Amino acid sequence: MENVSVSVKDLSLSFGAVTVLDTLNLDIKDGEFLVLLGSSGCGKSTLLNCIAGLLDVSDGQIFIKNKNVTWEEPKDRGIGMVFQSYALYPQMSVEKNLSFGLQVAKVEKTEIDRRITRAAEILQIQPLLKRKPAELSGGQRQRVAIGRALVRDVDVFLFDEPLSNLDAKLRSELRVEIKRLHQSLKNTMIYVTHDQIEALTLADRIAVMKSGVIQQLADPMTIYNAPENLFVAGFIGSPSMNFFRGELQLRDGRAFVHANGVDFDVSAYPSRGPFKAGQKVVLGVRPEHVRVDEALDGQPSHQAVVDIEEPMGADNLLWLKLAGQSMSVRIAGQRRYKPGTAVKLSFDMAVASIFDAASENRL
Amino acid sequence: MAGHTRGSGRPNQWLRNLNAKLASIPMILTAVVIFLGGTIWTVVYSFTNSKLLPRLSFVGLDQYERLWAAPRWLMSVQNLAIYGLLSLIFSLAIGFLLAALMDQKIRFENTFRTIMLYPFALSFIVTGLVWQWLLNPEYGIQSVVRSLGWTSFAFDPLYNANIVIYGILIAALWQGTGLVMCLMLAGLRGIDEDIWKAARVDGIPMWKTYVFVIIPMMRGVFITTLVIIASGIVKVYDLVVAQTSGGPGIASEVPAKYVYDYMFQAQNLGQGFAASTMMLITVAIIIVPWAYLEFGGGRKRA
Amino acid sequence: MPEIAAFNAIAAGIEPEAEKVQARATLAGPRGRKPRRALSGRNIMVYGTLIVVALYYLLPLYVMVMTSLKGMPEIRLGNIFAPPLEITFEPWVKAWSSACTGLNCDGLSRGFWNSVRITVPSTLVSIAIASINGYALANWRFKGADLFFTILIVGAFIPYQVMIYPIVIVLREIGLYGSLTGLIIVHTIFGMPILTLLFRNYFAGLPEELFKAARVDGAGFWTIYFRIMLPMSMPIFVVAMILQVTGIWNDFLFGVVFTRPEYYPMTVQLNNIVNSVQGVKEYNVNMAATILTGAVPLFVYFVSGRLFVRGIAAGAVKG
Numbered sequence: 016m017e018n019v020s021v022s023v024k025d026l027s028l029s030f031g032a033v034t035v036l037d038t039l040n041l042d043i044k045d046g047e048f049l050v051l052l053g054s055s056g057c058g059k060s061t062l063l064n065c066i067a068g069l070l071d072v073s074d075g076q077i078f079i080k081n082k083n084v085t086w087e088e089p090k091d092r093g094i095g096m097v098f099q100s101y102a103l104y105p106q107m108s109v110e111k112n113l114s115f116g117l118q119v120a121k122v123e124k125t126e127i128d129r130r131i132t133r134a135a136e137i138l139q140i141q142p143l144l145k146r147k148p149a150e151l152s153g154g155q156r157q158r159v160a161i162g163r164a165l166v167r168d169v170d171v172f173l174f175d176e177p178l179s180n181l182d183a184k185l186r187s188e189l190r191v192e193i194k195r196l197h198q199s200l201k202n203t204m205i206y207v208t209h210d211q212i213e214a215l216t217l218a219d220r221i222a223v224m225k226s227g228v229i230q231q232l233a234d235p236m237t238i239y240n241a242p243e244n245l246f247v248a249g250f251i252g253s254p255s256m257n258f259f260r261g262e263l264q265l266r267d268g269r270a271f272v273h274a275n276g277v278d279f280d281v282s283a284y285p286s287r288g289p290f291k292a293g294q295k296v297v298l299g300v301r302p303e304h305v306r307v308d309e310a311l312d313g314q315p316s317h318q319a320v321v322d323i324e325e326p327m328g329a330d331n332l333l334w335l336k337l338a339g340q341s342m343s344v345r346i347a348g349q350r351r352y353k354p355g356t357a358v359k360l361s362f363d364m365a366v367a368s369i370f371d372a373a374s375e376n377r378l
Numbered sequence: 379m380a381g382h383t384r385g386s387g388r389p390n391q392w393l394r395n396l397n398a399k400l401a402s403i404p405m406i407l408t409a410v411v412i413f414l415g416g417t418i419w420t421v422v423y424s425f426t427n428s429k430l431l432p433r434l435s436f437v438g439l440d441q442y443e444r445l446w447a448a449p450r451w452l453m454s455v456q457n458l459a460i461y462g463l464l465s466l467i468f469s470l471a472i473g474f475l476l477a478a479l480m481d482q483k484i485r486f487e488n489t490f491r492t493i494m495l496y497p498f499a500l501s502f503i504v505t506g507l508v509w510q511w512l513l514n515p516e517y518g519i520q521s522v523v524r525s526l527g528w529t530s531f532a533f534d535p536l537y538n539a540n541i542v543i544y545g546i547l548i549a550a551l552w553q554g555t556g557l558v559m560c561l562m563l564a565g566l567r568g569i570d571e572d573i574w575k576a577a578r579v580d581g582i583p584m585w586k587t588y589v590f591v592i593i594p595m596m597r598g599v600f601i602t603t604l605v606i607i608a609s610g611i612v613k614v615y616d617l618v619v620a621q622t623s624g625g626p627g628i629a630s631e632v633p634a635k636y637v638y639d640y641m642f643q644a645q646n647l648g649q650g651f652a653a654s655t656m657m658l659i660t661v662a663i664i665i666v667p668w669a670y671l672e673f674g675g676g677r678k679r680a
Numbered sequence: 681m682p683e684i685a686a687f688n689a690i691a692a693g694i695e696p697e698a699e700k701v702q703a704r705a706t707l708a709g710p711r712g713r714k715p716r717r718a719l720s721g722r723n724i725m726v727y728g729t730l731i732v733v734a735l736y737y738l739l740p741l742y743v744m745v746m747t748s749l750k751g752m753p754e755i756r757l758g759n760i761f762a763p764p765l766e767i768t769f770e771p772w773v774k775a776w777s778s779a780c781t782g783l784n785c786d787g788l789s790r791g792f793w794n795s796v797r798i799t800v801p802s803t804l805v806s807i808a809i810a811s812i813n814g815y816a817l818a819n820w821r822f823k824g825a826d827l828f829f830t831i832l833i834v835g836a837f838i839p840y841q842v843m844i845y846p847i848v849i850v851l852r853e854i855g856l857y858g859s860l861t862g863l864i865i866v867h868t869i870f871g872m873p874i875l876t877l878l879f880r881n882y883f884a885g886l887p888e889e890l891f892k893a894a895r896v897d898g899a900g901f902w903t904i905y906f907r908i909m910l911p912m913s914m915p916i917f918v919v920a921m922i923l924q925v926t927g928i929w930n931d932f933l934f935g936v937v938f939t940r941p942e943y944y945p946m947t948v949q950l951n952n953i954v955n956s957v958q959g960v961k962e963y964n965v966n967m968a969a970t971i972l973t974g975a976v977p978l979f980v981y982f983v984s985g986r987l988f989v990r991g992i993a994a995g996a997v998k999g
Contacts, residue, residue, distance in 0.1 A: 073724055089895045397820070398816040400911070404809045412850075413834075417843060465978060466984050482726050495989065501973070503930075506952050507950070507951070514963075517963065541897040552740065609837050616932040642937065
């Protein structure tokens with residue numbers, strides 16, 4: 016309990032008949048970088064707005080630094096927030112933008128100056144202090160928006176899709192900066208995004224959300240390699256994990272997933288419990304866990320035909336037909352295949368995922 | 379979780395958002411007391427025989443019977459019907475034609491727009507007086523045309539009981555078509571440029587594009603404009619007062635003037651209330667279907 | 681032999697040029713900008729119609745000005761479209777300072793100042809109240825707010841005649857009937873639906889995150905209004921101002937119903953001067969008086985230009 020920074024207990028929120036969040040629980044450790052990841056409408060921004068106090072909850076409690084803030088005003092929660100559209104006050108200079116909240120809180124002038132100087136230094140926006148937001152580039156604006164959270168001198172930073180309005184290059188630059196900021200400040204940060212790259216690169220832990228429910232809460236590698244259910248498996252990774260629907264079969268002390276007339280040997284799969292013969296399952300294999308024309312120890316190979324090739328420079332993405340089903344494989348960039356070529360595939364089942372077809376949970 | 383730290387008590391429901399509620403008091407008072415209360419009050423008192431002062435002695439539909447038997451009221455209603463119908467047709471037609479002309483990527487668009495819209499900045503009183511002067515048979519258009527040789531030319535609508543309402547219509551169109559043109563132009567500008575490009579590639583003549591593609595797309599603009607014109611028509615008062623004072627005789631009376639005269643001059647409040655209630659019903663007939671179309675479907679969005 | 685070398689160079693330069701001309705000739709047919717005739721049939725029709733229409737719209741203004749600059753004898757003789765033979769400003773002076781309404785002969789000036797005393801406070805008060813209302817509706821929605829707002833908007837369509845008498849009673853009860861204050865209240869009331877709608881829509885169109893950011897910064901209802909919303913919304917305040925100044929200045933009905941004769945606004949006084957039955961009709965004075973009354977809204981119109989259009993479009997389309 017000591018080092019919990021933000022704690023959400025049985026939180027529910029509904030607008031009329033529509034339930035957006037349903038008895039949601041989440042504990043965020045002090046200094047942790049937590050990413051709320053999901054597609055639009057999954058409730059991730061709603062959850063963040065509840066934590067910020069910008070939305071009234073229907074039920075449940077929110078604790079920040081062990082203080083029940085469920086009914087507190089946003090300003091009294093010890094949070095700073097960064098918005099997608101920056102939300103800089105357009106008529107105020109950068110400096111005024113930074114000092115506005117502190118003036119409202121009647122912080123002493125010298126203290127305000129000290130904090131602004133510090134924030135400007137950290138974010139390297141000293142030359143911009145006298146400018147209006149309209150005179151700044153997108154990246155500069157977002158820096159100022161982060162600065163506005165920084166000067167509040169708070170324990171918890173909330174980011175609501177802060178990089179979504181920026182172009183790809185700036186986005187990756189600012190991503191690194193946010194990570195650096197977190198490493199130097201060691202504040203708790205809660206970060207909402209729909210971009211899985213941002214989530215995987217930034218997060219200490221990721222909470223993958225769908226329909227107001229957290230599907231999986233774990234560190235990025237676990238989320239990527241051992242997704243808890245079919246939704247998380249399909250949501251994370253681009254191109255998406257290859258799925259084969261089939262049936263478990265046990266023969267000669269080995270386990271197979273029989274799908275589309277193909278027998279995948281899954282004996283190497285680190286299953287959580289014993290396999291049941293006849294169980295309907297979904298086998299998931301990421302594109303980079305398939306070898307093309309390269310034998311893998313103890314794994315049988317399968318015949319497939321190259322359909323389309325997408326060279327991406329460092330990687331080459333092959334779209335193949337395996338027993339009539341389309342699938343993708345990632346290989347090294349210099350290996351090229353013409354459409355129509357027959358290839359041999361072998362699957363690395365040790366890092367594959369198998370889900371129960373009915374419950375969609377990991378086996 | 380034992381011992382909830384309820385340091386800050388939940389604020390009282392009434393006190394939540396208190397400033398917003400305080401700030402809305404003028405709106406709430408206006409909406410409830412004046413708009414709702416005032417309307418109900420007038421409707422209720424239209425069933426009384428109030429004369430100089432409002433009195434609550436109910437006489438049923440007496441006032442309405444008297445109203446619909448009064449020649450002046452019947453003339454008012456007839457005038458409003460003619461004036462309303464014609465001004466709807468003409469202002470929509472002229473307004474759209476002008477907007478279509480203005481939309482031909484012409485030069486001096488701003489100048490033309492400024493000229494067509496300036497009468498809308500003028501009051502009905504000013505409009506009425508100007509046209510009273512222009513239509514003056516002794517010195518105005520009629521006398522100018524006569525002096526050019528057509529000595530039998532007759533154009534004196536304001537002094538001819540049969541056509542006086544058209545004289546008022548001319549002034550009203552002069553004042554209001556600029557606005558309709560502006561609304562229509564805004565509607566035309568709101569139409570995707572690609573529609574025009576597609577029609578041009580398909581070789582559809584311009585007038586056909588307007589009739590079969592653009593006008594159906596502007597349905598919303600047309601309906602809104604219609605409602606604006608219509609609710610303005612029902613209120614027409616100043617223009618008549620300035621231009622003809624209801625004359626010659628009672629030939630250009632309108633309902634709004636009937637109400638005012640009975641309330642504040644003839645000291646016959648009951649008649650005034652009954653007449654104004656009839657105006658309310660007229661507006662309701664226009665507004666309710668529109669509001670239903672406009673907001674009945676829009677509910678889902680909210 | 682430098683001359684020959686130069687000549688060769690020139691010849692060499694000419695040669696390909698000739699080829700180019702030939703190449704151009706082989707690509708016969710339309711080339712370059714498509715010729716357009718300035719006087720095409722279409723242009724004649726479009727501009728011709730627009731010019732005729734413009735003349736029709738300008739005609740009354742022209743006649744007004746011409747008439748106001750003529751003496752009465754010239755008006756009786758000539759035609760209204762002819763420019764004055766002898767320009768006189770006497771009608772203007774008379775209209776302003778000594779035209780009669782009934783027994784009262786101090787001209788339109790009194791009406792003008794009354795209108796100023798009505799328009800200025802009515803505009804300021806109505807905009808202040810409506811902008812705060814709109815802001816509360818857009819950003820601080822409370823239970824029931826939408827119901828009141830709906831009543832307000834529906835009320836905008838109710839003919840004034842239906843609500844006039846109850847307002848007379850209310851004002852009489854609080855002792856303001858006939859006074860300027862009473863009329864200012866009436867203008868504020870009837871301006872409220874359209875202005876509230878205007879401001880509500882404008883504030884609702886501002887990014888919501890800005891409002892959220894200000895709340896995280898600890899700003900409350902009034903701080904956000906004055907420090908964030910107000911400075912961002914100057915254009916819409918100007919639009920509202922144009923709408924109100926012209927609307928209130930041009931009002932006739934409320935002026936005649938809710939004030940005593942000594943407070944009559946300019947429009948009422950103008951009508952009384954022009955349509956008074958006593959005395960000889962002085963058309964030149966009448967027209968001068970009419971122009972004077974229309975001058976303020978016309979001035980606002982010509983100065984504000986595009987914003988005026990935006991104002992009426994906002995007011996009309998949404999209302």
